[in-house]
Each structure stands twice: as C-alpha cells, then as structure tokens.
Amino acid sequence: MQHFAVIQSLCRLGLQRHDPAFRQQVERLRERLEKDGDTKNSDTLARLLKANPDASELVPTKVELSRFQITGEPLTAQIHPPVDRETSQPLCRIVMNPAAQTQRPILAERSAKAIADIVAEWSTFERLQELGVAPGRSCLIFGPPGSGKTLTAFHIAAALGLPVVDARIDGLISSFLGTTARNIANLFSFANRYRCLLLLDEFDAIAKLRDDPQEVGEIKRVVNSLLQSLDARADIGITIAITNHHRLLDTAVWRRFETQIQIALPDAEARTQMLTAFLKPLSANLPLIQLMAYVTEGASGADLRRFANGIKRHIALAGFEPTAPNQFKALCEVLAREPLTRVHPRAVSMIDDIAAFAIDALHDPDFPVKQKPFSSLLSVNQATVSRWLTRAASTTGAAHAQ
Ligand SMILES: Nc1ncnc2c1ncn2[C@@H]1O[C@H](COP(=O)(O)OP(=O)(O)OP(=O)(O)O)[C@@H](O)[C@H]1O
Ligand SMILES: [Mg+2]
Incomplete structure (x- = not known):
C-alpha cells in the first residue's frame, strides 16, 4: 500500500488519544487490509492496536471529576439505599465500581461519538466555563431491547469514575396511595446527597402511568413529582x-434531558466487531465472523452474545476442536434452536438448504465472503460450490428460455 508509513504514524498518534470512534476506524482499516491479503500492513496495525489498548476497556476512568464539579458526600459500601416504607424493598441498587461490571459498548459511530463527547465535556470543564456553559448533566438513552443501553450508561459512569445509583422506575411505583411520590422524592434526595450518577432505567414506566385511566389525580401527582425532582437535580x-x-415519552419529559442518544441495532460492521469480541477466547476467523454477521441481520447485541455463548457451549459439549468449520457447525445448531420469528430468513435458508443459501449469498454484493474461504467453512470443496452455482445458473437460464 502506498504511503503506509504515513498512515501508520497517523494511526499511532490517533490511538494515543483513546477515542473509541478513531480506534474503531483503525480496526476497520486493519480488517480491510487483511481481507485484501496485505498481511504485512494488517499485522503492523494489529501491533499498534495492541500497543495502545483501549483505555475504556482497561482503565475506564478517563476523567477525574473534582469535588467542585460534582458535589456531595462520598458514597461508600456501608451506606444503605433508601427503602419503600410499606414493603422495606430498596428503591435502588448501589454499584460502587461500575468499571468492574462493564465492557466497552460497541456502537455505531454516531452514538459512540455522542458518548465520547459527554465524557469529554467533563474534561474540558474550565474551558466550557470560560464560554459560559457547563457540561451536560442529564442524558436520555433510547433504543430497542438488548442494544446495549444499560451497558452504555455503566460505561459512562465508569469513564467519569462515579458510583451508580441504579433505580428502576417501576420499582418505585407502589400500590399504596401517596407512596410512589414519596419513593421518588426519597430516591432523588438520596442521589442528590451523594456523589454519584443516578440511573433511571426503564424510564417509560412513567409515561405508561400517565395513560392509565384509573387514579388520574394520583398519577398526575406522581409524574409531576418526578419532573420536579428532575428539575431540582x-x-x-x-x-x-x-x-x-421513546415514543411514549412526551415533550415535557424530553425537555428535561440535555442530551438524547439513540442506540440502534448493530449494523454489519458493529455485528462483526461484537462477534469478534463475544467469541473470545475462540480464535477469530474473519470469513466465519462475516458470515455470522450476514445471517444475523436484525439481531441485537444481547442476541449476538447469546449466540456466541451458545457456540462455545456447543463446542465444549460436543468435544469439538474449535476450528472455524466446527464453529460454523455450532452456529447452525444454535440458530436452528431459535424461534423462526427471531432469526433472519438468511439464517433459516442456511440451516434448511446450504446449497440454496450458498447460491443466494455468493450472488449477493453485500455478502463479504469469497467462494474459497466460504467452501472451507462449509467443509466442502470449491468444485462442489462451483457446481451448485453452475446448476443454479443453468436452471435460471432454462427458466428464462421458456
Ligand atoms: N452495543 C453493545 N456492545 C457490546 N455489547 C452489547 C451491546 N449491546 C448488547 N450487548 C451485550 O448484551 C448485553 C445486554 O445489553 P444491555 O443490558 O445493555 O441492553 P439494553 O439495551 O439495556 O437492553 P434492555 O432494553 O433489555 O434493558 C450486554 O451485557 C452485552 O453483553
Ligand atoms: Mg437495559
């Protein structure tokens, strides 16, 4: 590749900034070079990536928040969470070290950038103050189930070095008149007293409450008390x-959050990265991972983790060597057990009729695997795959001729 020495220097400098979006692009370039057979340069980039480990994975605290930026008493493991007075159930869970609970979320570039910005704003606190603004303190994360929203919130807390006061709104709702509003007030006064990140998971529960035709007066009071608590915080x-x-939330709620971040289902690129991460310690085989990413379109990150774990279990139980063709067999077993409504038609075709799948996939410009590595994954020789393709071509030709 021309000018690779310059590209290498750019990558080295960029990686030292520990920007996840930049790192993602270097990983992408490395994969492309590998795919093009440029092993030398792809290995050089792999070495650079290894030498500059992702700060968010290894040392999540990127920003040291001063007492002046986030006030409050330090939260310690000895402090008990507030409880519902009627049931004595805790109103939240306290997570002292969110870094221990989280891996780096793999996100589309746009969302990754928005999250990096939230963290970066706190490291440029003084500069923002000079310009008369403050870092955003409230954020609404929305997206489909299993897309990594909770993981992302914990990742932000870890990057800011703050413990998490983790509350589920439906856990605050009590059947006793007046208790819900009191629970909300108690939760917020607890969170406001300590240095922490307050996480309100399953936030749509309040919006659903609003639509409940029963106890209209009480519900209005609860929603208003939540909105007031958010304002006061x-x-x-x-x-x-x-x-x-997110559609259930009205503008009165949206307005309370300075930043809104959408986390979508992973695209092919993100699925490839997730599967590479989730399949570890199995050795990664790029064509296999690309094939998996192709047949799992529409799956969430949580689904992909489940599939990867299923493959590992299958390999262990069957006593297979974890070779790429065996991982492929395990993938077919795992997907075959999924309800039909939850898998992509490509996966159904792959399980039901591998020849038909091969014909469609190898004709699809979006399918990134070439015929040779594809045949090795399937443990069939290339001549067989060529025969499938020729037979399909002659059938189509015959159909056209009629
Ligand atoms: N974007 C992602 N990056 C990395 N891992 C992910 C991602 N999305 C999901 N996962 C995996 O799936 C698990 C579940 O993700 P998480 O609980 O954050 O999803 P969620 O969006 O909060 O789901 P729900 O809406 O059901 O609460 C994570 O612990 C992680 O293993
Ligand atoms: Mg969640």
Missing part, C-alpha cells in the same frame, strides 16, 4: 434515563 448531579419506548 438539574444543577446537582449527573442523571441518565433509559427507555425502549
């Missing part, structure tokens, strides 16, 4: 709310 701590059903 606006200048105190950091709050993240999460919802799967």
